[in-house]
Amino acid sequence: MKETIYTIPINEAFEQRDGCPLCRLRRKLEHDSLDYILGAAMMEPDIRMETNQQGFCASHYQVMLGMNRKLSLALTLESRLAQLTEYLDADVRKASARGFGSAKAVRGALHESAESCYVCNRIAFFEDHYYRNIFHMWKTMPQFHLLFMQQPYFCLLHAAKLIDLAPGALGKKESPEFVRIVAEITKNYLSELGRDVSAFCKSFDYRSSGTVLRSAQKNAPERAVEFLSGYQDASLIDES
Ligand SMILES: [Zn+2]
């Protein structure tokens, strides 16, 4: 398979062999999306229309607040607030015609708009392509099998998603081996994490005084949270 717009970043993420490669792809998508929204997209009326309609979730607003691009953020907020005013005006007009008998009519667009996020939607869109390409690479590039098996782990969410999608993407013949490999990688990492978290806990026991923890054991709580939630401390996020 020729390298395409999607296979190149997949190969790059997997070649790092460090952490969950799908989280790495996700963080890159997240970083690029936020950078784009507060940068080049400011001059793209189509994108502004989408961000005005969809808005952002709490965590993405928080990241944007910390990005030191307050004017860009304020301009997107200005047009987003204007859009919401338009939605509310339209709904209030409709509800008013019915004597405000139905609260649903007023909360309709606001409710929908409050729960959407342009960045989360964009990530989901690209992730979908990444999953399809990972399975395509698995089917057509034997050398990708080795790279896949060399991953230290897939986080809980991404392991579950890979296993979930495998039968549909690979069919009855190829999916069992794929599922077995993802389950084995996950099981091995769970054992490793379990041992390291236990060593961390034991180090607080007075009977263990003097025991020096390895750095993987010292960071065991952070590593476990990263595996369980896909969350990574912002200070650890690389921008590759
Ligand atoms: Zn992950």
Ligand SMILES: [Zn+2]
């Ligand atoms: Zn979001």
